[in-house]
Amino acid sequence: MTEDREAGAPEHAPVGWPPRNRRELTVKVLWIGVWLVFLSSPIHDLVNGDHTTGATVAGSLGLAAFVAAYLSLVFRNMGRPFSARIVVTLIAVLGILAPVLAYTLGSAWLGLFIYLSVACGATLPLRAAYGAIPASAVTMYLVGLHSDEQEARNLLLLTLLIGFAMTGVGQLVRTTIELRKARATVAQLAANEERLRLARDLHDLLGHSLSLITLKSELAGRMLPDHPDKAAQQVADIEQVSRQALVDVREAVTGYRRPRLAEELAGTQVALTAAGVAAEVPAEPDLAGIPEEAESALAWALREAVTNVVRHSGADKCVVQLLRRQTLDGPVLELSVEDNGSGGSGTGPGNGLTGLTERLEKADGTLEAGRVKHGFRLVARVPTATSVDVGSGA
Secondary structure: OOOOOOOOOOOOOOOOOOOOOHHHHHHHHHHHHHHHHHHHHHHHHHHHOOOOHHHHHHHHHHHHHHHHHHHHHHOHHHOOOOOHHHHHHHHHHHHHHHHHHHHHHOHHHOOHHHHHHHHHHHHOOHHHHHHHHHHHHHHHHHHHHHHOHHHHHHHHHHHHHHHHHHHHHHHHHHHHHHHHHHHHHHHHHHHHHHHHHHHHHHHHHHHHHHHHHHHHHHHHHHHOOOOHHHHHHHHHHHHHHHHHHHHHHHHHHHOOOOOOHHHHHHHHHHHHHHOOOEEEOOOOOOOOOOOHHHHHHHHHHHHHHHHHHHHHHOOOEEEEEEEEEEEOOEEEEEEEEEEOOOOOOOOOOOHHHHHHHHHHHHOOOEEEEEEEOOEEEEEEEEEOOOOOOOOOOO
């Protein structure tokens, strides 16, 4: 079935899917053909010759029109689905032909009401079908009183059951279609989440690496006239940072990138020193009991914070602390980065802080960032797996 709403179809979805190949078409024709068994009675009635020539011709034409309208409704989803107006018109044709043929030609034609009931159950919205099916059964019984009450009584329950069974089948198919649409939506959301992850990773990776490359390039430019040896060392550092950035980007793209906090702390010391910022950075962090995802989130937080210090703050001093604390929610590992700069010129959280908040939330952590009395401070916390004594400075 095509997308009903996109195709301009009515809100109620057609039953089934259009055949996509010859095999599916054959199966569909056979399935529909089985239910044409109820036409055997009217055909036998026409062949017997119990009616006048005019009645036989009229009955044949009426039966042909009835079958054409019915099959049109059943096969309507092979191409573009019918509009609600056409569906109602075809059901009205069935609703007129069935009682007229059964009333004028006899009880052998009462089986046409079964097709009318099926058409109502398969094509109408549930509320309309729940009214149309009993109406079809009652009309069939009233028409049958004129020719064969016993036959009408026998077909009454069958007309009701088949009609309501078709509403159940239709509802099941519509539910299946909605599940397929939901699955497609979930896949789309997963793709969007992956793109968002990649955007965050590239922002954090390239922002940090390019800032460091820019600083070292400026240093190399200033040192080049008088200190070529030192300038050469800065150029070598630039090459090393560029190669590492390339590796990091490749790992981020493939989804395997998980930065380590110890490595980020070492890189923080180098970056801050190169930027002329006096740095206090813990040398050997205690990461016992810290989940890998939580450690990765703290590493990203440290990288983003240091990048902001170097690029935006104008600070000349930065203190990085990594402490274990006991909170009301349990033990946490707290990372704080505080500088004596301006904190940048932005009036709200940027893409970096927004991405960090999302990363930390996935690790059940929290992020606080804002100006303090003598600068700017960023604090990231993640829960620890085991309870550990509160560290110094708590």
